[in-house]
Amino acid sequence: MKPPVIELxxxxxxxxxxxxxAALLPCDLTVRQGEFLTVVGPSGSGKSSFLNLIGLLDVPSQGRYLLDGVDTGQLNDADRSxxxxxxxxxxxxxxxxLPHRTARENVETALVYQRVPRRERGERARTALDAVGLGNRTEALPTTLSGGERQRVAIARALVGQPSLVLCDxxxxxxxxxxxxxxxxxxEELNAGGVTLIVITHDPAVSERGTRVLRIRDGVLGEPAEPAVLS
Structure with missing residues (x-):
């Protein structure tokens, strides 16, 4: 059995x-592969701090964070990155x-630091764009895309590295x-295909899409929560 994607x-x-x-108070959390969590709370409640912690942008001040079974607190900065x-x-x-890069080139940037060969980067970027419904816009510049299409490019970029977790702010x-x-x-379609999602939101219409809702208030993370009650 695979370890949970997230263990706090x-x-x-x-x-x-x-x-x-104290931006985020001591908390426990387990997220398994294929879950779709939404995280709600008023401004200043700790949502961004939670995202930074889960996204390995900040290191826990105390306690442990395991990502796919790896104890992230035991890693140096390079290994954590x-x-x-x-x-x-x-x-x-x-x-x-990036406004002066095509949709394909924008998606490819996520693979540069993984040292994926250039030809493979292009193939994987096209596959990711096709998965989000932009297979016919791979060479379009962002200035010619709608807001929804630009967000689809961003989602394709998040997916192209085949991550175990996608964080949406x-x-x-x-x-x-x-x-x-x-x-x-x-x-929702991507989640149905097995992608593990955590979505930070203040919008009840977004939070109710999740299969599990967490609420943060004054740095305290808890569940269950009523999706429509964000304050």
Whole structure:
């Protein structure tokens, strides 16, 4: 049996001061392959700190974080970055696509640091774009794409490295209602195909798409939570 994708054991995150700020209080969490979690909470509640911890952008101040069975606290910075590149894909609210690179080239950037050969990078990028419905726009520049299409490029970039976990930070925050629904439908399809998703959101319409909802309030992570109650 594969280990859980995520295991938190009394993991906490405190930013140094003065004064020190306890952004995430000690918490336990297990996320298994194929789960779709949404994380809700008001502004300043600790959602971003949770994302930084799970995404290996910050190191727990106490406790343990295991990613795919690897104790991340035992790794140096280089090994932690390498683990993040292999196992985690990121999707952000602002898309973060390069405006002067084609959709394919944007997706390929996720493979550069994995030292994937150039020809294979192109093939894998095209496959990822096809998976998100952009197989006919591989050579399009982001300036010619809609907001929803740019977010699909970002999702393809997150998926191309075949990560065990995809983290989405307000992935529909810059989209209109209809386009947001299309992106959420895509995420559900990817999850149905086995992709493990954690989506940070303040939107009840997004949170209710998850099969499991967590809520953060004042740095305390808990479940279950009512998706519509975010404050």
């Amino acid at each position: 054991h009394r993991a906490a995150l405190t930013y140094p001061g003065p004064p020190p700020v 390498a683990l993040r590149g292999r196992h985690i894909g990121f999707v952000f609210q602002a898309f973060h696509v 307000e992935p529909t925050g810059n989209l209109d209602t209809a386009t947001a629904a299309q992106v959420l439908d895509l995420l």
